[in-house]
Amino acid sequence: MNRRGFLATTGAAAGALSFLGPKALHAQDGGTLRFGLSTYPPSLDAWASNGTAAGTIKLMIHRGLLGYGPDGTMRGELAESWEVDDEGAWVFTLRDATWHDGTPVTSEDIAWNVLEAQKPDSAAYLQGQLAAITSVETPDEKTVRMVTDEPLAVLPGWFAHFNMPMIKKGEARDTTMGSGPFLYDSADRGVSISLSAWDGYYKDEMPKVSNIEAIVYADENLRVAALEAGDVDLVEYVPWQAMDQIEANDELALQATDGPFMYLTFNASRPPFDNPKVRQAVAHAIKREDIAAAAFYGRGGALEHLPIAEGSEFYNPELANSWNYDPEKAQALLAEAGYPDGFDCVMLSTAQYGMHQSTAEVCQAYLSMIGINVQLDLPEWSTRVKKGNEGTYDLAVMGTAAMNNDPDGLATVVDGSLSPSFVRSFGMETPEISELFARGRATFDTEERKAIYKELEEIAIDTVPVVGLSWRSQGYGMRANAEGFTVMPGQLVFYSGMTLEETVLG
Template sequence: MTTRLNRRGFLASTGALAGGLAFLGPRDLLAQEGGTLRFALSTYPPSFDAWASSGTAAGTIKLLIHRGLLGYAPDGTLRGELAESWKVDDTGAWIFKLRDAKWHDGTPVTAEDIAWNVLEAQKSDSAAHFQGQLSAITSVETPDTKTVRMVTTEPLAVLPGWFADFNMPMIKKGEPRDTTLGAGPFTLASTDRGVSLSLKAWEGYYKEGLPKLSGIEAIVYADENLRVAALEAGDVDLIEYVPWQSMTKIEGNDELTLQTTNGPFMYLTFNGSRPPFDNPKVRQAVAHAIKREDIAAAAFYDRGGALEHLPIPEGSEFYNPEFKDAWNYDPDKATALLAEAGYPDGFECTMLSTAQYGMHQSTAEVCQAYLSMIGINVQLDLPEWSTRVQKGNEGSYDLAVMGTAASNNDPDGLSSVLDGSLPASFVRSFALETPEISALFAKGRATFDTEERKAIYKEMEKIAIDTTPMVGLSWRSQGYAMKSGVSGFTSMPGQLIFYSGTTLEETMFG
């Protein structure tokens, strides 16, 4: 017999009712005594747009400058940020109680600020990463300066997670979307576009004793080998996107520390606005044409693994073992599917990727080689990252290599890469409608019972495998490396690896 949880039972089981958070630490740990950390970014942020998705480097900078209503603790649990508590009431509305926090200009964060963020980001022309999800919020009430009540079309179990995402931080009412005036632990002091960003600790941060650093110099090392060399030479203290070929060497260096997490994944997206990839049989053919083990070897030096289904990890309670090899390597099946789709002789197309990240280029090259074996002749387009993002958003490609992590560890986090009803984004297929999948995501969001949610997402996975709006390619180990004297930085678990920048507020030397 299935145990049914009411809304409060669901929240209690996930820790959401424990929204209060005590921030410990004496003021004698003020950042002025903490030194400046030199952090090697893999790219300069393509945009400072608070609500846009522009990649991990941009997300990390947002996590330094801004804060959302909620966030994630180093162990991956949901915690309060600008909101000190949150709960769902008996009508299904979510109520957030704000803490005493200030914007960088010293003015208080108010409920009116929060309401403005939601109403602006949910506008149909906002192009915000969460615009589609936020459209389910029918009204935002502010009964007092510290209370925000969000009313939705139906009760939504996953709504708090939207406001923990680094692409939905809160900004002061009336500020432009690319403002660097936030409520986070650091302020942006200066920039050298394309080269570096200088951030300084903010004394008015609402967490007592944080940040522990006096500043962060974020320096761009687009070349992954130069990024590692800079760490080894002592020119920087911490690097992101450790190249997989360097991980073993770093692990063997007593002066360095490597932290890795399994969770991110590589996949293919499609342009569904025109032939041939508007045809699901062609997309299925691609899915069966590629031998994933070669991607894991070539791109990740075997620090990864084949992904022949949706990126739901084996350890998840939502994992479905019967689908584990649904997109298995089967060139004969791929060839037959192409013929059924009307392309017995194959075709030519362009694959978008980037040369800025070795794993993206290597993945594209392996895919190109295997697709050629079934008659799909692929020309690679490998611009630098910001151009790759732009082309992906515009649909300037036929199929594309992408790598990311889900928005969170819940299956709803996969909506960002699967749900075709959401606004155009480089992280998912372009102009490819997914009505059944979209409906199941909506159903899952409105369901608080875990067993019912498992059944919903199992049905969603089956439909995704059959219609193939994306193709899973490879899991990958993601790594940060640092000097042994750096402490407090945490590589966060699973799909939350790209939120690790949150822990820079706790990072220090010694």
């Protein structure tokens, strides 16, 4: 597909999804939905990445230019349409929407968001990607034109990400001033966050409930018990050992999807993990099936390459087992790297999520078999995030989903040119991978992109910016009377909080 064909397809899709009619009466008597969070958000910084719980709260308060529907299709949010113009710039046309203080969302607000998030000290998760935008033009209050040096096929996906919501222009970031379906009311730090329906929301008859009380149940067993007892209506991060019992309970329902994955990151700023042969040794030392069994009770699968799903058009079967379990090869690689007797190191994970701890314990056991003696560091989640961002570890267990279902969505996991983040290896330079991501973004032809991402995957298998470990099922549990909430497909599972605007208590 050439650029003009891509423009036509995108324009048609954008037009078809401009379905949000005039604002009508909103639900104000829909009751209170009680949502069981897995952790208290480390921060509600609009543009920073702080995990799924923080992302879910942000998806209640905020909206981006674009978003995703329950079926995973990209759709307009603050932008009612978007297209590439003849000069290769992306043009977004804004709908009539207002901030929570009642003032209109304008093109100047959007331009401010982009320019602020581009700054090196912004802590924005997408700061590196947004740096490719060379200027933002605002010809009128409803039009935003983003100019780039090269055409960027993937740019709309950046503005659908829940870590790139739009906030009101101001002297400082007001991370609670959004345009989404719910108002931030109050918080009892570490315990709960209270939100209420906003009657100025731009979608007809949404949100469906009057209030949401997000209550923290850090212990996964207590979270399930609260759902079973009726203390909450909906919970995230259903532990895998509890999925069968929820499915068997007529008063409950389980929605789950495959897509998220577990992997290892490295501190590549110092020995021994600055050496790619050591990272290769780790990749071949671990038997992934044991992680799927121990951490996910069989609701997962081995991941022996970059996390590109078998159903993707970018999947390369000949590369799928490149990091296969081969302890003899792992020991030989360690010897080549100058560590024939192994070494001691610290593995960062967290005890707050059983899957993270179980994955770390399996990795610890297998690495010990090739002489790598691992000491586990298992703090609560917010400390784990902080240590990951600071590089206070040697290697670390991480679990996430890609930014979206396109291979470019993996840039946030493996592209070392992006600003530091706990989801990526620390101090890892990836010049060839970074260059290939850039080429892929600038290409509209699907076959060309397949070749680019295959080359990228081959380089990643050799240089090991991360080590894939296991696919996993991700589940939400709910009372049978909670309707309208939808778990989004594949890598978009953590966007599921968008559908809270449609959730109703029957």
